Amino acid sequence: MTTGPHRPTAPAGPPVSRRGLLRAGGAAALALPPLLGACSGSGRSGTVRVVGVADQQKPLGTLIERYRADHPDARFSTSFAPTDQVQTVVRTQLAGGNAPDAHVLFPGSGSAMSMVELARSGLLTDLSDQEWTRNIPKNFDAAYRHDGKTYLYSAGSSVIGAVYNKKAFARAGVEPPRTWSELLDVCAELKAEGIVPIALGAQTPWVTQLISYALVPNAVYAENPGFDADMAAGRATFAASGWADALGRYQELQRRGFFNANPNGTTFEQQTALVAGGRAAMAVQVSAVLATFREAAAHPADLGMFPFPGGDDPADQWIPAGIVVGLGVAAHAENPARAKEFIAFLGRQENINRWATDVSAIPFTRDATTRIDPVLTDFLPLVDARRAVPFMDQSWPNAEVQPAHFAAVQDLLAGETDVKGALRQMDTAYRKQP
Amino acid sequence: MNSLPGTATSDTPPRAPGQAATSGAPDRTRRGDRRRDPTVPPWIFVVPALVVYAVVVLYPSLAGVGYAFTDWSGVGDFGFVGLDNFRTLLGDDRALRSVGNTLLLTLAVVVVQNTVGLLLALGVNTGIRSRALLRVIFFAPAVVSPVMVAFLWKYVYNPDDGAGLNGILGALGLGGLRQDWLGDPSLALWSVAAMVVWQYAGYSMVIFLAGLQGVPADLHEAATLDGAGTWQRFRYVTWPLLAPALTINLMLSTIGGLKLFDQVYAATNGGPGTASETLSTVLYKEAFVYGKFGYSTAVALVLALFVAAVSLVQLRFLRAREVTA
Secondary structure, X not given: OOOOOOOOOOOOOOXXXXXXXXXXXXXXXXXXXHHHHHHOOOHHHOEEEEEEEHHHHHHHHHHHHHHHHHOOOOEEEEEEEOHHHHHHHHHHHHHOOOOOOEEEEEOOOOOOOEHHHHHHOOOEOXXXXXXXXXXXXXXXXXXXXXXXXXXXXXXEEEEEEEEXXXXXXXXXXXXXXXXXXXXXXXXXXXXXXXXXXXXXXXXOHHHHHHHHHHHHHHHHHOOOOOHHHHHHOOOOOOOOOOHHHHHHHHHHHHHOOOEOOOHHHOOHHHHHHHHHOOOEEEEEEEHHHHHHHHHHOOOHHHEEXXXXXXXXXXXXXXXXXXXXXXXXXXXXXXXXXXXXXXXXXXXXXXXXXXXXXXXXXXXXXXXXXXXXXXXXOOOHHHHHOOOEEOOHHHHOOOOOXXXXXXXXXXXXXXXXXXXXXXXXXXXXXXXXXX | OOOOOOOXXXXXXXXXXXXXXXXXXXXXXXXXXXXXXXXXXXXXXXXXXXXXXXXXXXXXXXHHHHHOOEOOOOOOOOOEOOOHHHXXXXXXXXHHXXXXXXXXXXXXXXXXXXHHHHHHHHHHOOOOOOHHHHHHHHHHHHHOOHHHHHHHHHHHOOOOOOOHHHHHHHHOOOHHHOOXXXXXXXXXXXXXXXXXXXXXXXXXXXXXXXHHOOOOHHHHHHHHHOOXXXXXXXXXXXXXXXXXXXXXHHHHHHHHHHOOOHHHHHHOOOOOOOOOOOHHHXXXXXXXXXXXXXXXHHHHHHHHHHHHHHHHHHHHHHHHOOOOO
């Protein structure tokens, strides 16, 4: 009999002995792994595990649904996160031998999750036998292929240009500029009207690179299309190239007061709000984030996009156009057959078109059914005329150059360094071993 | 037959202390007695926890030490490179600058957080009517995720004249004090420090409060009878008896400051440039951004040894000045 304070009585039943408890615990422990295995969506259950970046959620969600309509037995487990987090997660899973069947993969080289880096380590499945790979244009080889094998699926390329607020331009009575000189004039008129000419959210590291990337095609590749090869062979440096002119012009925009105050303290989200709300007239951005700008605007049709002029001859305008982040199939996937079949499905023209539409990209292969976002109309002739240069980091030899570029631009904007110093930082990073 | 203690045979059935030996009793121990069986060494109960600790903490840590001597990229094969990673670290300007930043950040956090925490503790240890509510309010930020705090403070630190802290300064007629809090290289580190202090001052307060409530009231009464004023009672009664709480607070805030990562990464990502880079952000970037796990592990090892050394020195020094009532 129990003495002491009254306590709620447990439902009547046989008393549980310590041995009985241990037996029950042991049985539960033995039963747990298969149970968890069944719930985890692992390969044994036939579920295809896909890990992507946040930008891929919309197209992948739609296309998985369409795939499942044709394959009702197929099961998918998906997860999405911002770039830096997904990079951490997927690399850790690859290192631990627990790779997702299909995962985010960055084109070319220059990042720890790039196609070249992972292919070199034997972590990717060769997709070369798939039909769609035959339509990849030769000039995109470096983004999709390594050692002659195709490892990346990506729907096409996004471009960098100026996302602009048409109403702000109209208020100042200006039109999108076609040359660098016109750009300076337009910015001056916008500024005189009390409108911030160019919103810059340089506190978000990846935003820092976009103006350089917009200016470098004219400053470097228009003169020397073989610049990447020269860099790789040690025949060129950033400091002694057109990169110095590009960063000089970047600095000039700041010196003339054409950016918002305190760009280093301004985030991408604040940059977006400035343009969408009309307080700023434009932002140099990648077309893949157009949807974000449109969501922030009261009227999405108020926003347009034009090639950001890096030179003074409209007939010789060059632009940056990079293959968008895509998917790869892990070499040690639990469901390689199903994952490859899904990638083959994504490679059909109608699905390439769908994915490209969702991320405002230009499909790498087009047919009569292809519809391109109307705001990209001005970019198409430049892409087709081969005056589009892949995003520069996609050919850099290691993952340190891009962050060095971010830091150099922030230092430049803060007045902590000059153009020479900034490019010296990038050259030092470039020469490091991958 | 002689038997060692704890190795009794059926000739000498094991008995719990106080159990009477009964002649003719069956040669079996009753269930209740076996629970106190002296043949089962007490440390056996620690074994499950030790096994879990070894598998989850010790093994990964020791394996990590091994990677510090390799060129592992985080995926694929690797080779041993001896002390190369440590030599690289000695010549790595970015890492060395981050050591300076880490020390400055730690110093700022330790001094300000504990000063504010002590003042808050003294404040809510009085007879003020709303003290229970105030304790909850001051402690509340400590239970919020550091990353969430950083995102919230990015709004506070909005560089726009009319937004956040700058907006408040403007409204108070202090527009001249507006700053680019996270975008100015000379301010970014201190802005992060202020954010950390805001979050954890309440945590320090709780520890000081526990110390304050352990100070006997009769010592204060005796000091008052001896003519001691408020300051003298604090200086000669309260402060010496707060030494154990101070030891804990200084240790926790120093260790927390030295390995600070979340708030820095989420608020500034180490920027602008490398102005707010700390050792933790450097080792994270080396591993997950640059794909240099071997080198990153070497940085982590140095950081761990540094934190251990600082903590040990601090502990010895602070323990020496502790007194009891």
